[in-house]
Amino acid sequence: MAGKRTFTMIKPDAVEAGHIGAILEQITASGFKIVALKMTQMATADAQEFYAVHNERPFFGELVEFMTRGPIVAAVLEKENAVEDFRALIGATNPEDAADGTIRKKYAKSVGENAVHGSDSDENAKIEASFHFAGREMF
Ligand code: ABT
Numbered sequence: 001m002a003g004k005r006t007f008t009m010i011k012p013d014a015v016e017a018g019h020i021g022a023i024l025e026q027i028t029a030s031g032f033k034i035v036a037l038k039m040t041q042m043a044t045a046d047a048q049e050f051y052a053v054h055n056e057r058p059f060f061g062e063l064v065e066f067m068t069r070g071p072i073v074a075a076v077l078e079k080e081n082a083v084e085d086f087r088a089l090i091g092a093t094n095p096e097d098a099a100d101g102t103i104r105k106k107y108a109k110s111v112g113e114n115a116v117h118g119s120d121s122d123e124n125a126k127i128e129a130s131f132h133f134a135g136r137e138m139f
C-alpha cells in the first residue's frame with residue numbers, strides 16, 4: 001500500500017521571496033494535511049547530512065550553501081499516496097521542465113534554487129521527517 005506521509009521543505013529562496021503562505025495554501029488546498037510544521041535554519045553539517053546522497057556531485061557545495069543561507073519551513077504531510085502525489089504537485093526538479101500550475105513552475109527560479117523539497121520514497125520520507133522532527137512534534 002502506498003504510504004500516507006511525506007516530508008517537505010519550503011527552501012530559503014521561497015522563504016526569502018515571501019511565498020510561505022501561498023505554498024502552504026496550495027499544499028492544503030490539494031488535499032494534504034499538515035501533521036508537523038516549523039521554521040528552522042539548517043547548519044552546514046545538517047545540510048551535508050540531509051543531502052549526503054549527492055556528496056560526490058559537482059553541485060554539492062552550492063547546494064549546501066543554498067540550503068543553509070536562510071530559514072526553511074519544514075513540514076510532514078499526510079494524504080493517500082502522499083510521496084507520489086506531492087512530487088506531482090511540486091513538479092520537475094528543473095522549473096523549466098515543471099508542468100503549469102505546479103509549485104516549482106510558479107515559485108522556483110532554477111534547478112539549484114527550486115523552492116520546495118519533496119521526499120522521493122516512503123523510506124526517505126520517514127528518514128527525512130525524523131531528521132527534522134521529534135516524535136512529539138508529529139501529530
Ligand atoms: P529535492 O527535493 O531538493 O531533493 O529535489 P529533487 O528530488 O527534485 O531533485 P534532486 B535530484 O534530488 O536534487 C537535489 C538538489 O540538488 C539540486 N541540483 C540537482 C542542482 O543544483 N543541480 C543539478 O544538476 C541537479 C540534478 C536540486 C535539488 N535542490 N535544491 N535546492
Ligand code: MG
Nearest residue numbers: 117118119120
Ligand atoms: Mg531529491
